[in-house]
Amino acid sequence: MFRELIENHALGNAIRLSIMLYLLPRGRVLFKELLEILEITPGNLDSHLKRLERENYVKLRKIIADRPRTTVEITEKGAEEVGRYLQTLKRVVERFDGIR
Amino acid sequence: MEDVGELKDVLERIEAKLIAAGKIYSAIQFQIWLIAMVLYYLIIFPLSVVPWQLTAAYWILALIAFAYFSSKIWKRLINLFRSHGKDARSSPAFGMGISLSWICGSIVGWMLIPKTLSDLQIHQSLAIGFLSFISISVFGMFLTFLYIAKSFEKEMIPAFLIPAVAIPAIQSISGGHMVYAGFSIAFAFSLTVIAYLFSAFRTIR
Numbered sequence: 001m002f003r004e005l006i007e008n009h010a011l012g013n014a015i016r017l018s019i020m021l022y023l024l025p026r027g028r029v030l031f032k033e034l035l036e037i038l039e040i041t042p043g044n045l046d047s048h049l050k051r052l053e054r055e056n057y058v059k060l061r062k063i064i065a066d067r068p069r070t071t072v073e074i075t076e077k078g079a080e081e082v083g084r085y086l087q088t089l090k091r092v093v094e095r096f097d098g099i100r
Numbered sequence: 101m102e103d104v105g106e107l108k109d110v111l112e113r114i115e116a117k118l119i120a121a122g123k124i125y126s127a128i129q130f131q132i133w134l135i136a137m138v139l140y141y142l143i144i145f146p147l148s149v150v151p152w153q154l155t156a157a158y159w160i161l162a163l164i165a166f167a168y169f170s171s172k173i174w175k176r177l178i179n180l181f182r183s184h185g186k187d188a189r190s191s192p193a194f195g196m197g198i199s200l201s202w203i204c205g206s207i208v209g210w211m212l213i214p215k216t217l218s219d220l221q222i223h224q225s226l227a228i229g230f231l232s233f234i235s236i237s238v239f240g241m242f243l244t245f246l247y248i249a250k251s252f253e254k255e256m257i258p259a260f261l262i263p264a265v266a267i268p269a270i271q272s273i274s275g276g277h278m279v280y281a282g283f284s285i286a287f288a289f290s291l292t293v294i295a296y297l298f299s300a301f302r303t304i305r
Contacts, residue, residue, distance in 0.1 A: 027179065074179060086114065
């Protein structure tokens, strides 16, 4: 159970987990929106998103709105993985709570 | 150990927000139907005669728009269901159950009922068919949620119960049968939307 948490390096980071949790109910958001929510630098956000994209948890797309924008979309695999991660985290917490 | 309690609290809040998001998306789906139906009445009310071509074109376009928005919402709902682990709502059986509900509702409401109630006025039998179509289809969806997804969607109850209860009154109405049927469904769906929103806010309270 703990191994599962430790081994998921992509979600074992607070910013990446926050990105996934923000995306889960929304499906797709703008890069700019994530920047405002997370209050991190564009370079930092970009590196986290690239990491999530490598794992196939998100898809990055360029769109033309009022100006060229980047959208971030959660994938099926991403939704499944973040769900699994949350369930594992919950089980671990429940186990600790039982000991307490 | 205080951290564990805090983490548990955070996880519970995340779970509640995800459940609430799912309920809000369900409310939006019923709301889209409501908009399509009410807009139809707004279009036809100023007309003295409603050409069948207008009705046909409107509902074909409305169904296309509904399918488009529904597929967008459904995609997000499926992701939310997936995040709850191996949820049956993301399975093909669940999708088939939902489709079958609407197919059965269409066959009974738009084919069998107008044919078997041919002794009634055309508008009366169409209104009964319309109410039956919605009632059977939504009831089928309710059963699909209950038996395949093991989820008791109590918010859906008004959406199939009220159209069913409205059927017996059709025969005692002298005119405006389709308007009566439409408003019964609009009332029923409005209650379902409110119920979903209420559940969503109660979950995150």
